[in-house]
Every structure is written in C-alpha cells, then in structure tokens.
Amino acid sequence: MKREELSDLAVFLAVAEARSFTRAAAILGTSQSAISQIVRRLEAAIGLKLLTRNTRNVAPTQAGEQLIATLRPAFDEIDAQLAALSALRERPSGRLRITTSRHAAETILWPVVSQMLLDHPDLSVEISIDGQLTDIIADRFDAGIRLGEQVAKDMIAVPIGPELRMAVVGAPEYFARQGRPVTPQDLTGHDCINIRMPSKGGLYAWEFGKDGRDLNVRVEGPLVINDVPMILRAAAEGIGLACVLEDQASAPLASGRLERVLEDWCPPFPGYHLYYPDRRQLTPAFALLVDSLRHRRAA
Secondary structure, eight states, rough: OOOHHHHHHHHHHHHHHHTTTHHHHHHHHOOOHHHHHHHHHHHHHTTTEEEEEEOOOEEHHHHHHHHHHHHHHHHHHHHHHHHHTTTTTTOOEEEEEEEOOHHHIIIIIIIHHHHHHHHHHEEEEEEEEOOOOOTTTTTTOOOEEGGGGGGGEEEEEEEEEEEBEEEEEEOOOHHHHHHHOSSSGGGGGGGBBBOOTTTTTSSSSSSEEEOOOOOOOEOSEEEEOOOHHHHHHHHTSSSSSHHHHHHHGGGHHHHHEEEEEOOOGOOBBBOOOEEEEETOOOOHHHHHHHHHHHOOOOO
C-alpha cells in the first residue's frame, strides 16, 4: 500500500466517524475542499461509493460500513503502538485508567498505586470504583480488577491477590436467641442479611462447598443492603446473619462483636485478577503496574 493511500483511508475514517466533512476538516487541520477531494479520490480508486451526502449529514454506505469495521481496529492498533513508542523513556509516564471493586481497590490496588505515584511523578492514575462488571474496551479503561471467575475468556488475566474465603457471621446475642446453623440448609430457618448483586440485580445466593460438593442457598431475612460495612454493623446489632469476605469481618470477629459459623463449608476460591485485552501493547507505565501487583502478591 502506498503512503498516500493509507493517508486517504485515515481521512475517510475521520469523515465517517464525524459524520461531517466540516468537522473532519477541523479535526485534521485542513480544508473541507481538500477532504472532499481525498474522499472522491478514494472512492474512484476502490470503485465503490463509500459515503452518502446531503445538506445536513454524511453517512457511510454499506461498503463504507465494511471498510470502517476493518479500519478502526487497525488504526487503534497503530495508535497503541505509537503510544508505546512515545512512552519509551527512562521514567514511566502517562495516564492509567483502572476499574475495580471497592474491596480490591482497598486491599490490592491502592498499596501499589500509592507507591507508584510517589516514585514516578510523571505518572497519573484514574481509579473507577464500581461493583458492576465494566466493558473496559468500550469504556476505554486500560485494565480492570475483578474476581477470576468474573473475567471474560478473551482477556489476559493476571492473578494479583491471594485466595479468598467467605465467612458467615452473627452476633452472640443473635445465636443465643436463634441458635446456630450447623449446615447451610439450616439457614432457611434463620434471619439473614441479603445483598443485591450490582452486575445482575438479583440477591446474592450464599455459596458453600464441602467434600467436592457445591451448594448455593437463597436466604431470606428482614434486611437487604448493598454496603458491606453496613451489613457488618447490622449483623453486630443482632439483626441477622451475614455472609461476607473473611477479611472484611476480621476486626469484629477479633473483638468478639461477631462470631463465625459454617466455617467448614466455606472453602477458598481464586482471588482478584488484573485483566486487559490480549492485543494490548504494554507501555512502561502499564508494565510497571503489572509487575508491581505481581511482586506484591508474591511477597
């Protein structure tokens, strides 16, 4: 492909995405007449009409849509490669955008990011804390952090945290009043504090496992909260039983405000993973993030 042909394709893509010759000319820093001439030249070379024009709008034809679908990933890859080349400096620089859950941000991500920012003043980081699963490509995040089982199969997933366990906890006065469940099935006779799943909208089914047998229990109770600190507070006040990550309940368990049951039914499961698209060109800043998270997990 000749150099001018690649340039013509870039101009066509700018017009098609802007839906306007005028806006495309402003973006590219050239004249509207020059843009029109380039698009006509490209259409003549291909032998197909790529854009339909009227006084208000510019829209791609069917052939134009097919060409856009081919060009956009190719130009995105070129942009990524150029960004990687421009970032080849001694000190990592630029901006990283990461989506994560609050628990992962507090326990895994922040200790690493805070040190990176202190060590590398040319680096900036945006952290979006969101309980929902995020399309990191569509929303232009560099990476996301979620539990391993939540990561899409077409992503590179790097383990960055230890295995986790759930813990079923309640206040001593609750157990004195209602008794202690011995098996997960016993939970159907107890008041439980539910949490609504942000990704699916339904209530979380408490997950258990023992001797190779998995068991999910849909519990009921007087309260639904989507905030773990409030769930623990309600449980400590005797409202009902709660099911949270083991480390989230460590402080009230240590103080005796909460007690644990069904521990032998709560096996460990894979912890947090950093995930990103498999075509991503790693910039020095992003490589530093990956290496730092891996090192912290190993430590």
